[in-house]
Amino acid sequence: MSPLTRRRPSPSRQVERRWFDELPEDVLILIFSQCCIDELLSLRLTSTKTRNLIAEYLATIAPSVARSTFPLNDHLLTPRDDPTLYTIAWLKGLIPQQLAAILVDRHRFSYEWTGQRYGIPAEDPYGDVLRARVANGWCVLRRLSNISEDVYSLHAKQVLKSTTDLAWKVVHPSRFKFEVFRQREDLILKRRLEYIKGIPDDLAKDYKLMFMLLSSTFRTSVSNYGDDYKPWIFDWGCGIDGQRLLRRGNSWLTWFVLHEGPDLFWNQWWTLCPEQPQTKNYIRDRSIEAWFGKAKITPEDFIRQFLPREWNDVNEKWHGIQRDYAFKVQKALEERASSGFTDFAAVNPILYFTQYAECRQLREEEGMGPVTETLSRVPFHVDFRCPEELFQKFCALREDKTQAMAAQTSARA
Template structure:
């Protein structure tokens, strides 16, 4: 091997060795942060852990890949396999990379979109979505995979601290929506005007494009229904 070839081989080896050490250092940093978080969770009371779980579930409900989210104005869900076909549920369960990102960013992410930034500005109304996508694209794939594992580990610890298996209802947000619906019905039956909504202008939703697979399923179902309707004999 010539001296030039040897030099090139050494440089290549040094590059990959340096990249490996850098990645391991980043992983160790995340592991250290997780350790601190797990210690904190271990000090929470059961009720506090249940409240955290409830808050996380409510936040996850803001993220949408609804069938109505079609078109170039909606960006695809890039964080996990399947283009977000089960994104919201994976986020709620702490299995999505997005679960790690939300915890890393903290409440400021939501405070900005829901309060500080102009709600009618197309460049800021999707602040959460755009920030998350940008951060994910800047994160090396191996590190993102590691962060996803850490998010699952953290969520498992929260579930155990909150006694989710035996007291699931305490962390279920559905009951609060049901209570709100009953209150609206009670006011209507009593002839009381409905509660005035004052936050209708707030862009609470974090909208991503509906996965292509879901769109195709809806299109196939629609075509099947049309075929059945056409094939039916006219009523006499």
């Protein structure tokens, strides 16, 4: 990843900025109030006048911006009694809260024989405790991602430890490139472990709980078959055990999630238009693109290069470091979450969902109607193709079941 460079604004952009700043303040305030959170945060960086004007009228602008961003989320946007509480920090804090609401709401599994549903609608106050914990987990992920972003923004000279490493740029460019990459990842790991060492145990527990829910977002179910689904190319088994590998940090995708952070899910779940075909596969396609880098190969061609038991990484030297360091981060958080007295329920969300199922049943018996659903349009899952081995086993079991039912029918006749 190349260091960031700052480009000078073009003359036309400078003219547009001057024209914008010259608008009357009441017009600017109206424009700011119609923005979404991401847009307002970007506008604050355009000029001192804009930043100061937003700060002066934030008590008016912030509630309107929040409503523009979350038009149906009444529970999330419960009015504050004190107008001074409408701050930039409050607006930014709505993002992990909404990600938590989506993760808790859309984490649903239905079983035909019980009608059981896991998941708590975003508009139901019953889920506030779980959502608060999951939001804390998102904040930890944000910090881990920011550490990576900060280090990758450093110039190579600030990363490399010796002048000898710098000399490789002329003598051996490919080795220089690898050394910069490796020492960046070394620095990221060091800073992350220092951060984890300093967080409270309860925050580590919240992160583990959140990541358990987050791992279920990635699916390779037997219904995911055909050319519309890209194969899982990142790990051994082609995704048969992808969710567990992801939680433990044994998957390259763990590194990718730690590197990209909440923005990856914020984009697919909320900021991108759900009607656009590419939105539902945003995370999947971003991860595949990052995995291959500049290599000109498709996931299908990559899968054809090896048998399921002879999986080979396209760039094992680089990906091996990323996978190893992601595992160390997850392990450090796991150890922190396990320190002191910890029961399984403290880091597992299922208890919250089973308790809610009982609450929902009692409400139905008392004649109470269901809670309003507001997140049904969210493209929640990240769908990869079902592994060939698993699909063939499923087909064989289905064939055996069909033959057994046919034999029973013949015997009765």
